[in-house]
Structure formats: C-alpha cells, structure tokens
Amino acid sequence: MKHIAMFSGPATALWISAPFMSLISTALVGRRSSTHLAALGPGTVFCDNMNLLFMFLSIATSNLVATSLAKGDKKQVQHQISMLLFVAFICGSLMLLFTQFLGSWALTSFTGPKNVHIVPAATKYVQIRGLAWPAVLYGLVAQSASLGMKDSWGPLKALVIASTVNGFGHVILCSFLRYGIEGAAWATMASQIVAAFMMIEALNKKGYNAFGFSFPSFSDFLQIFVIAAPVFVTMFSKVAFYSLLTYFATANGTHTVAAHQVMIQMYSICVVWGEPLSQTAQSFMPELLYGFNRSLKKARILLKSLVIIGALLGLVIGLVGMSVPWLFPNIFTPDLKVIREMHNVLIMFFIALSVSPCTHSLEGTLLAGRDLNFISLSMSGCFSLGALLLLIVSSRGYGLPGCWCALVGFQWARFFLALRRLFSPNGVLYSEEDQFELEKMEAAKL
Template sequence: MNQASAPPKNGRRRHDREIIALAVPAFGALVAEPLFVMVDSAVVGHLGTPQLAGLGIAAALLMTAVSIFVFLAYATTAAVARRVGAGDLPAAIRQGMDGIWLALLLGAAVVAAALPAAPWLVDVFGASDTAAPYAITYLRISVLGIPAMLVVLAATGVLRGLQDTRTPLYVAIGGFTANAILNVSLVYGAGLGIAGSAWGTVIAQAAMAAAYLFVVVRGARKHGASLRPDAAGIRASARAGVPLLIRTLSLRAVLMIATAVAARLGDVDIAAHQIILSLWSLTAFALDAIAIAGQAIIGRYLGAGDEKGAREACRRMVEWGIGCGIVLGALIVLARPLFIPLFTSDPSVKDALLPALLVVAVSQPIAGVVFVLDGVLMGAGDGRYLAWAMLVTLAVFAPVALLVPTLGGGLTALWWAMTLMMAVRLITLWVRTRSGRWIVTGATR
C-alpha cells in the first residue's frame, strides 16, 4: 500500500459488497472440505478402534498430498482474474483449462507413486500392526480420488478467478452430502467396512470434479475457448505454481516443527497443542475466506489496469482483516469456558491450554492482516516474493521453536514462537505491499 488517502465512503461500500459476496461463500466451501474427513471418521469409528486408527493415518497422508497442491487453486485464481479484468473471457477460461490439465497430470503421477508405496508410507507414519492393514486399504482406494481432488482445486481457482465463489459452495455442499450417504450405505448397507468408506469418498470426489468440469466446459463452449491440452500453457501454469508450492511446503514445515516441539514437551503439552491447533485452523478458514476474495478482486483490478482500485481494495481488505482478527480473538477468550470441555476434561491439559490460548487470541489481528496480504500478493501473481518471504519466516521460526524445550516456557512459549512467525510474515508482506512492486497491471504478469 502507499500513502494515498483512504477511498471515499461509497468506494469502501463497493469494496465491502465485493468482499462479502466472495468471502462468505468461500468460507462455506472451506468449512465443507474438512467435513469429509469428519464424516468418514464418524462412520468408520463405529467399526472399531483399529479401523479408526488406520483411517487417521491414511487421512493424514491424503490431506498432506492435497494441501501440497493447493497452488493449483491459488495460481489459477490470479491468472484467470487478470484476464477477466482485461475483458478477455475466452483467454481466462483457456488459462483455467491449462490449470485443470496440469491437475490431471499431477494427479496421475501421485496415483502411480502412491499405490505401490502405500505400505511403506503407512509404516513411516508408525502404524501399529492392527491398524496398518486398514490404513493401507483406505489409502490405496482413496488415492484413486486424488486426480479428482486436484481437478476440484484447479477448477475452484477458475471459478474464483471468474468472481464466482457460490458454485464452489454448492458443489462442496453436494459433495459433503453425497459422501455422507455413500459412506453409510457402503460401509454398513453393503458391508464393505473401511473400504466402503474409501470408495464412498472417491465417488463423491469424482462427482464434484464432474460438476466443476461441466460448469467450466459449458463456459468454454459459450465463449469459444479451446478445451484441448496446450503444452505451453500447462508449462506456464506449472512455472507459476512452483513458488507457491515452495511457500506451502515452508508453511507445512512450520506446523510440523511446532508439533514436533510440542511432542518433546510431553503428553500433556502435545494434547493441549492439538486442541489449540484445531482451533487455530478453524479461525484460519474465516481469515482465508477474505484472502480468497482478495485473490479474485486484486487480480481483476490489475488485469483491468486499475492500479488505484487495486490499492483501495487492498487497504479495505486489510481493515477487514484487522476487524475480523479482533472479533475472532475476543470470541476465543469469551467462548473458552464453552469449547474447552468439548475437547478435554483433564485438569493438567486445561492448565497447559489456557495461557497458550490467550496468546493465540492476542495474535488474531496479526493473523488477519497476514492472511489478507497473502491473498493480495497471490492475486497479484507475486508468488516468487511469497516463496522467499516464507523461507525467511521458516529460517527465523525454526531455531526459536527448537530452543523452547531447552529454555523453558512450555506450550505458552511455543505459541509465542508461533506468534513471532506470524509477525515475521506480517513484516515481510507489509514491506512488499508498501513498496508497490506487486502492482503489475495487464492480462499477464
């Protein structure tokens, strides 16, 4: 951002309407995604503890694989939104198709690698002898749905770039409903056990991908965009995604280090850490919804050559991020007597949880700005800077977090280290937005 004066009141209202129209459906779609795993867990949990343990290991592997490729959505959103802003819908959809073809190629590669490696992957995660067979069964079946899930990510990016977050919400709700019905029917009705749960999820994922492809293909035919794979376009999509992949892997490394440190602190601390991490992830969904709106809006403004509009939208979204962060922080503090008993009744876990939870609450306004600026720079296609910024953040966070068991402070100190991580991200993102170097107008960056 720069030193320009704030936009007039009617300009803020216009930005508010855009943010709400995109962020609210995006939040619904984001929340619907983890419900897949919750439904599978609820259904499989009644089969027995070994089955549930096997599901937990396989689901962790699958979610990690999908999260690594989330750049398919982010990079596609920015590229498509730019072309929408430039008024070239056929090129926008063509760009989106390149991302979808890339998703299919990556999905096929994951399936080819994961099927034979399933026993080894389950063993690396430390599955017990009783849980391992169920984990392998679930993983080998569910991995067949990876291509569909990657297509869903890329197609979601296409629709977000087209300023449509309602369709992803409807598809997510439909997929969640189908998954729940199929799981119950196949696990108990057909007597397939944990394999039925995996097949139910694969079928639901395939149906979601088909729904997205129907919408995108219909749009392509309407605007005369080619559906054929284009090698140059696919390579360009892959190049745009590499920096965002580095960013995502660095962020995953931060979370893995934090969990490993918490485990070294003892059973009480790791239990409390997992509760806080679950809550932190939930608040991240709310803040990420604003970031998604930022990706679509900023990309469109820059594609249209509207530098002023991009700056004003960025400023307004930062205000939204701060406001939402304050509200979320207050909710964490006020609602803690209600939700803590839902997770644990152990007094020692509660004692470790409370002070660290207050640290999380205090850090929410920082997180709000970080998520927003992350989305703004993604929408601007500034992936290379985001990759370097996240690597710097990891380099600062890792030694501080790893010293926590030695220096003391327990879980509270670890979450202060997490707050430091968010503060470093804030500084790096703020410096970039203030510099204005992210503002590159035109249909391509």
C-alpha cells in the same frame, strides 16, 4: 464493501468446508479412541496438508483466468483451463500411487519409534482418502477457474451437497456402524469425489469444457512455471512448517499429539475464514492492476477494505475459536490429560489466529500483483526461522506450548513482511508516478 461481501461470503463456505469436516472426524473419532484420535494427526498431515501443497494449481488457475478475462480473451481462458486440468490429473494420479505404495513407509518415518502403535490406523486413513486424489486436484482447478471468473456461488452449491454427503457419511459410518477412523476416511473420500464432479458441472454451465485436456506447450509450461514455482515454494514452506509442528508435537507422546490434533483442527477451521479475503484480492485485483480500467488508487482502497475486514474478523474468530475447546472440551475427548494439554495453548491459539485474516489479504494482493519472488522468499525465511524456533523449544522441553509459540512467531512474521512490502514505494500498488510523489512528500518532510 458490498462487492467484497457478495463474493467472499459464499467463498468462505468453500474454504471452511474441508476443515469443518476434519473437525467432525476429530470429534467422532476422538470420542471412541484416543489412539485413533492421535492417528488422525499424521493422517491429516498426509491428506489435508499435502492438499495445501498443491494450492499452486489453484492460485495459478485463478491468476491466469482472472488476468485473461480482464483482457477480454475468452479463448485463452479455455486453453489455460484445459492445460491446468491436465496437470492436475497427472499430479493427482501420482499422489494416488504414492499413498497406496509408500504411505505406510512415510507415516512410519514421520511418527517415529515412540508412536509406532498409531501407524496402522493412520495408514488405513491415508490409503482410503488417497483414492480420491485425482478427483480432488481436478476439482480444485475447476473450482479455481470459477473463482477467477468472480463466481463463488456455483462452487458453493457443489460444496453444500458434498458436505451433506460427508456429514451423513460420518454419522452413519463412525457413530452407528462404529468403523472409527476408517469410516471417517471413507466418508471424506466419497464427498471429495462428489464435490469434484459438481465443480466440473458448474464450470461446464459457464460455457467452458471441463473435460477437455490440453497438453501444455513449452511456452505454456513456462507461463505456468513463472507463477507456479514461487507459489509452490510458498505453499511448501507453509505446509512444511505445519507438518513440523505436528512432528514435534507427536514426539511428546500420545496425549500431546491428541491435544494438538484437536487444537490444530480448530485452528484450521478458523484460519480459513481469512482465505476468502485472499481469493477476493486474487479475483478483483488483476483488473485494477492490469485490465482496461487500471486504477492503482482503487486497488489501494480495495486493500484497505480487505485489511479492515480482516482485523475485525481476526478478533471474532480468535475469540470464538478459543472458547470452544476452553468451554466445551468434552466435545472432542473425555480424556482429562488431553484436555489439560489443550488448555495450555489457548492464549497462543488466539494470538496466532487473530492476525491471519489480515495476512491473507496482504498475501492475496501480492499474488494478484505477481510479486511472487518476494512472497516465496519471505515465506521461506519465515519457515526457516520457525523451524529453528521449533527445534529450540522442543530440545528444551517446552512441549506443546513451545510449539504453539513458534506458530505465533510464524504468523506475525508473515504479516509484517507482507505489510512492509505492499506499502513500500516499490510495491505492486504504486507506479513510477506514485513513487515520485512519495519521494517528493518525504523530501518535503525533511
């Protein structure tokens, strides 16, 4: 418990920083204009959700670095960092070009003809934030390398300074200069660039070269692909579902998508409290599963601790997260129609959020054990069923509550599938000897 707290405590701040800043954007922009608040919905889909799509870089970096360090191969760690930084820079440059030249077209297609009036504001937001894409992905790999080395304090220092820049930028540009959604975009973009350079500096201080590129060989590409491809499918399924959620909410009109924007930002800032438990599993499990001090028994004890912490954390963040839009909705908007829509989904908000930290613990363990095919297939299945449910509730006119019911089903399906996989005899936490013992116990019971 002590080791988990010392690592996951600072890591929590890393995960909460981005959604917290998005929540500030939502509050400051929403008080000025409901139209700008609605424009943040598709705008954040193309910025924050697309950023999640590239989390395969983060997971691949943490996994490769933690595994190589468990084997004592520091030279291999430097090589892996260099080639992943190269991949991150290329991906970031492509995303920059996409947002500048195809951003307006993509947003128009996403919002539909009923909401064409929010496209200009959303486009400006996406294009401004898109300038930071190379720095965002480069910094993501640098941060994940530090986390793979079980260091969460170095990245935390970077995020504290970047968040301060972001906060002051929002207040000055949105509140005093009244730039609205454009001011929020400039403040966020500037803070992301600051964060990236500080993540790089934190990695350099550990004795690794964070400015050295290394073009991956075919075997390197294959190694990355084995991890990244299933993780990409997993993250794509998750991002696609959240994007569909916003898409169907957008189809219900400006007030509905404005309410959804507030609730999904509250959900985002709360759900990331479970991410450090996933990162803890990814950083500590490889040593217990593959290292010199391999111990599956200790791995199961670690997972049990993570799940207990996750269950308690889920209840706390669920209650706290639900109480803010319930008791203090005027923080985000004075529009009574928007507030009414927000209050209609509070129960679903709590049910979906309460299970997420436990789910992160389980999925992080699956990622650490490289049970990647299962997690990608299960997430794809959850996405397919969730998308079907969204289509049904939308066609029958259930509105925003129907959309959030689909989110509840999506989250709990992920939890039960991961739980069943990990505690099955074929799971990554059980060896052939463990499986034999389990079979003997089951036979004795019969």
